[in-house]
Amino acid sequence: MRDVRPWTYAALFGTLWGAIEATLGTAVYLGKLPLRGTIMGLAGLLCLVCLRRLQPRPGVCLLAGVVAVFLKVFTLGGFYPGPIIGIAVQALAVEIAMTASSGRPIGAAVGGFISLATNPLQRLGMMWLVAGSEAVSSYLRLLQEATARVGLGGLRPVVIISAIVVATGLVGAAGGLWAWWVAGRVMRRLGERV
Amino acid sequence: MNRMAALMLAVATAVVLFGSPLWAVWSLVIAVAAAWYLDPPAVRAGLRVGVVFGVIFAAAVTAAVVAWAEGPERGLMVGGTVLLRLLVLTVAAAVLVRRVDAEALLRLTARLGFERLGLVLGLALNALPRIAEASGDVWTAYSMRSRGLVDRLRRLPGLGEVLLAHTARVAEEAAAAASLRGHSALTRPRIDLPLPVRMVIVTGPVDSGKTETVLALADRLHLEGVPLAGFVQIGERQSGRKVGFRLCDITSGEEAALAIFGERSDGDFGTRFRFLDEGFQLGREALARVQPGGVVIVDELGPVELRGAGHMPAVQRAVKVPGLAGAVVVVRRPLVPALLAALEASDAVVVDVERQGDDSVELILSALNVRR
Numbered sequence: 001m002r003d004v005r006p007w008t009y010a011a012l013f014g015t016l017w018g019a020i021e022a023t024l025g026t027a028v029y030l031g032k033l034p035l036r037g038t039i040m041g042l043a044g045l046l047c048l049v050c051l052r053r054l055q056p057r058p059g060v061c062l063l064a065g066v067v068a069v070f071l072k073v074f075t076l077g078g079f080y081p082g083p084i085i086g087i088a089v090q091a092l093a094v095e096i097a098m099t100a101s102s103g104r105p106i107g108a109a110v111g112g113f114i115s116l117a118t119n120p121l122q123r124l125g126m127m128w129l130v131a132g133s134e135a136v137s138s139y140l141r142l143l144q145e146a147t148a149r150v151g152l153g154g155l156r157p158v159v160i161i162s163a164i165v166v167a168t169g170l171v172g173a174a175g176g177l178w179a180w181w182v183a184g185r186v187m188r189r190l191g192e193r194v
Numbered sequence: 195m196n197r198m199a200a201l202m203l204a205v206a207t208a209v210v211l212f213g214s215p216l217w218a219v220w221s222l223v224i225a226v227a228a229a230w231y232l233d234p235p236a237v238r239a240g241l242r243v244g245v246v247f248g249v250i251f252a253a254a255v256t257a258a259v260v261a262w263a264e265g266p267e268r269g270l271m272v273g274g275t276v277l278l279r280l281l282v283l284t285v286a287a288a289v290l291v292r293r294v295d296a297e298a299l300l301r302l303t304a305r306l307g308f309e310r311l312g313l314v315l316g317l318a319l320n321a322l323p324r325i326a327e328a329s330g331d332v333w334t335a336y337s338m339r340s341r342g343l344v345d346r347l348r349r350l351p352g353l354g355e356v357l358l359a360h361t362a363r364v365a366e367e368a369a370a371a372a373s374l375r376g377h378s379a380l381t382r383p384r385i386d387l388p389l390p391v392r393m394v395i396v397t398g399p400v401d402s403g404k405t406e407t408v409l410a411l412a413d414r415l416h417l418e419g420v421p422l423a424g425f426v427q428i429g430e431r432q433s434g435r436k437v438g439f440r441l442c443d444i445t446s447g448e449e450a451a452l453a454i455f456g457e458r459s460d461g462d463f464g465t466r467f468r469f470l471d472e473g474f475q476l477g478r479e480a481l482a483r484v485q486p487g488g489v490v491i492v493d494e495l496g497p498v499e500l501r502g503a504g505h506m507p508a509v510q511r512a513v514k515v516p517g518l519a520g521a522v523v524v525v526r527r528p529l530v531p532a533l534l535a536a537l538e539a540s541d542a543v544v545v546d547v548e549r550q551g552d553d554s555v556e557l558i559l560s561a562l563n564v565r566r
Binding site: 013132138186190 | 260275290311313314315318321322325326362369
């Protein structure tokens with residue numbers, strides 16, 4: 001008989017992630033809270049890293065991502081591509097990073113970096129898809145104005161976006177390590193050997 | 195006609211996303227008409243006040259940004275396009291959501307050869323209310339205990355920890371349920387392997403009578419003349435408190451200390467017990483007496499064995515003895531699926547002594563089918 005726990009763990013952690021996305025996620029997106037992508041990215045990271053530490057099998061993060069997307073799309077009515085793509089990218093990034101690092105903390109950090117660093121790029125992509133290229137160029141101009149106001153005038157949009165990508169990526173890397181630490185506490189709580 | 199309406203809705207959704215802004219108005223009209231034809235309640239549910247307000251807000255923010263950068267005319271144009279696109283997406287989603295339910299999904303995944311994925315998604319749907327309820331409870335407790343922003347931030351990891359641990363416990367229960375019922379495709383191996391040995395898992399909560407059941411079983415098998423091997427672990431108590439375990443060889447009656455209860459921090463294998471080699475040694479000797487045609491009794495296996503340590507190597511050797519008639523293994527409920535996987539058992543009968551009560555011994559005997 002095969003061990004069914006990777007399947008049930010992926011289902012349940014994907015459910016938790018999907019539930020968080022559908023409740024907290026919808027609230028922060030509709031409320032247009034600042035750093036909403038980062039907040040939801042960290043919540044997803046916590047679910048994925050903990051899942052991978054409890055069930056160190058390749059593929060569990062991807063399966064949890066499929067479950068979370070399913071719940072977001074079909075159960076709770078979220079059909080906007082942004083969060084769905086975000087969930088899929090995050091699950092893929094953490095899966096690849098954790099598998100490549102053989103489930104070590106560096107995998108959580110790299111997975112966190114990639115999954116959150118793609119947030120700003122994904123936002124630009126969605127802006128282009130939903131609002132068109134004019135909205136993207138307006139947004140970039142807005143960024144240039146904002147950086148000029150804080151004494152960083154003359155920066156090209158690509159430099160500003162790169163800086164944002166690196167900054168959110170670093171937050172993601174720290175978040176990945178934080179998720180690793182929380183996952184360790186969860187394992188101790190469950191009586192697992194850490 | 196329904197197919198035509200569904201096709202029109204899909205095309206309108208694609209056009210509104212990738213076509214010119216002028217087409218967006220017509221796409222919205224076509225999409226709403228097709229959606230209304232397919233499922234009027236879905237359209238009403240999709241276009242509720244809160245959703246429409248959120249869409250208008252998003253479009254207004256976009257319009258304001260573009261108006262600031264490109265001028266009011268362009269701002270109005272882009273804001274209008276965003277509004278139409280989001281409305282079409284909302285209508286399409288509302289119809290799609292009501293058309294896809296768990297059963298349709300299971301049928302679809304089974305047809306595509308992804309039956310396990312369908313079961314996983316079904317499990318997710320079933321578990322969602324439980325996870326949502328637990329999340330609500332944890333959030334309420336967190337809100338009531340936290341005082342001020344700093345305290346809230348300090349307690350945030352604890353909030354995540356409790357939620358994740360709860361989720362893991364539900365996942366363990368789901369795995370145990372899948373194995374206990376034995377009818378889920380999740381537990382079915384991809385390739386049917388020959389049954390190596392009749393395996394009976396005896397399970398139940400702490401102090402439910404698992405050890406007494408296997409001792410009664412051993413007596414019955416002895417009377418039947420079935421060769422026996424194995425051991426039971428007997429809890430040692432002082433002033434009503436469990437202080438350790440002794441291991442008793444079923445055939446010789448020889449005993450040895452196996453584990454001593456200690457503080458959580460100084461236990462072995464991440465447990466609260468310190469384990470003694472003499473207990474494991476006697477366990478190995480007891481299991482080595484297994485004979486063809488006989489039954490091996492193992493009471494019990496725990497997290498230590500599931501990590502491959504403790505009695506596990508000797509148990510794995512014992513159940514592979516050619517001609518062995520059966521194996522009876524005691525294990526706690528949450529560990530059943532992991533144990534079955536560790537022993538590579540393709541099939542097993544699970545007897546829960548709490549549920550079966552006095553019938554447990556008879557059930558095990560009939561499952562073993564070794565009476566002479």
